[in-house]
Amino acid sequence: MAEESDWSALMVRAQGGDAAAYRQLLGAVTPYLRALAHRAGLDGPEIEDGVQDILLTLHMIRHTYDPTRPFAPWLVGVAQHRLTDRLRRRGRQGAREMPLTEEHETFAHDETNHHEERSDSRRLRGAIETLPAGQRQAIELLRLRELSLREASAISGQSETALKVAAHRAIKRLRTLLEGL
Amino acid sequence: MRAMTTTDHLIESLVDHLAPVQPLAPPAVRATRLIVLATVLITLLAAARGLRADLDQRLVEPDFVVALLGSWLTGVTGTLAALSIGLPDRSRRWFLLPLPAFLVWVWGVGAGCLGHWVAIPTGAPIVADSVRCLETLVMASVPLALVLWRMLRRSRPLRAANTAWLGALAVAGFADTAHLLIHVVDPTALVLVMNLGVTGLILVGCGIVGSWRGGRLLGSPGR
Numbered sequence: 001m002a003e004e005s006d007w008s009a010l011m012v013r014a015q016g017g018d019a020a021a022y023r024q025l026l027g028a029v030t031p032y033l034r035a036l037a038h039r040a041g042l043d044g045p046e047i048e049d050g051v052q053d054i055l056l057t058l059h060m061i062r063h064t065y066d067p068t069r070p071f072a073p074w075l076v077g078v079a080q081h082r083l084t085d086r087l088r089r090r091g092r093q094g095a096r097e098m099p100l101t102e103e104h105e106t107f108a109h110d111e112t113n114h115h116e117e118r119s120d121s122r123r124l125r126g127a128i129e130t131l132p133a134g135q136r137q138a139i140e141l142l143r144l145r146e147l148s149l150r151e152a153s154a155i156s157g158q159s160e161t162a163l164k165v166a167a168h169r170a171i172k173r174l175r176t177l178l179e180g181l
Numbered sequence: 182m183r184a185m186t187t188t189d190h191l192i193e194s195l196v197d198h199l200a201p202v203q204p205l206a207p208p209a210v211r212a213t214r215l216i217v218l219a220t221v222l223i224t225l226l227a228a229a230r231g232l233r234a235d236l237d238q239r240l241v242e243p244d245f246v247v248a249l250l251g252s253w254l255t256g257v258t259g260t261l262a263a264l265s266i267g268l269p270d271r272s273r274r275w276f277l278l279p280l281p282a283f284l285v286w287v288w289g290v291g292a293g294c295l296g297h298w299v300a301i302p303t304g305a306p307i308v309a310d311s312v313r314c315l316e317t318l319v320m321a322s323v324p325l326a327l328v329l330w331r332m333l334r335r336s337r338p339l340r341a342a343n344t345a346w347l348g349a350l351a352v353a354g355f356a357d358t359a360h361l362l363i364h365v366v367d368p369t370a371l372v373l374v375m376n377l378g379v380t381g382l383i384l385v386g387c388g389i390v391g392s393w394r395g396g397r398l399l400g401s402p403g404r
Contacts, residue, residue: 019197019199022195022199023192023196026195027192051188052188055195057339061269069270073270081269145187145191155195
């Protein structure tokens with residue numbers, strides 16, 4: 001129970017803008033969230049995706065935590081909501097999609113069996129590193145992490161329009177960079 | 182390991198962009214503000230448009246008093262439930278809070294209709310009153326709906342659809358209280374159809390265009 005009151009105190013400080021308390025809180029709750037995600041039926045990389053969903057939601061609605069109430073039920077409420085959402089989405093996808101196996105990925109033509117994608121991926125990463133900070137962040141949040149504009153905006157502090165413009169410019173620049181290689 | 186590294190990066194990102202926030206006031210406090218606003222609005226509407234001619238007689242009839250109290254209590258409990266149900270640490274059972282008041286309201290109106298369905302005062306200007314009735318409906322519902330929507334949007338409710346239904350019911354309750362005090366023609370069905378029907382259309386429309394999952398209209402977090 002000491003942990004619970006610690007979390008509440010950290011959250012109250014985080015609401016006041018204390019970054020160190022926020023870092024400590026998110027670090028402390030993450031293993032607990034992993035356990036919740038595992039218990040909910042997620043496995044493998046899905047657990048981390050689920051945890052990240054919960055952390056993002058926690059960040060977006062941190063003002064709804066009432067400092068006079070215990071923190072754990074609030075956190076569990078956020079977690080359950082996000083995990084249920086993810087499980088529902090998985091159920092829907094499972095009903096109409098089939099995961100690709102190696103057999104599906106290996107086609108008759110030689111060109112489909114190249115392993116050059118890895119070097120392409122390295123080239124892409126390298127090109128992203130050369131982008132200006134704002135464009136790099138927009139690409140990372142919107143394209144690599146596949147966050148919604150709203151979530152990316154909440155994390156980056158940039159407006160949705162600014163993010164859209166930055167992502168558009170970044171893609172144009174990446175195209176030029178990769179065509180030149 | 183890679184996924185964990187991404188989670189660590191995400192935490193760093195969130196910490197880097199941390200800004201101080203003002204914690205939301207408890208739902209009861211926020212609900213009280215809207216209830217006071219609704220009561221003031223009903224009073225102003227009654228003062229501006231005049232109380233119904235037969236109010237003195239109706240106020241001694243239990244069915245009418247039950248319907249009046251039921252509609253107002255539906256507004257009160259619906260507001261409290263709408264502001265509570267979207268919070269992460271509140272139960273889904275908040276959805277049931279306005280149910281007793283709603284049943285009392287509908288029962289009071291139904292019983293009143295049965296007992297008085299031919300008892301509209303002779304010569305009462307029903308058609309003209311129906312138009313005024315619609316005006317009152319809009320004047321009571323629209324401002325309350327807008328204020329409640331802004332309050333709900335600020336709370337970024339997790340259960341967006343439930344929140345929307347409860348909000349619509351609350352506004353319908355308050356709007357009908359105004360009607361019962363001002364108009365001879367009983368517009369309860371119209372009030373419910375308009376408020377819940379509009380909400381239903383918005384929910385279905387958002388579902389069709391695919392934005393409801395994010396509860397965008399209420400600012401709900403989602404992907």
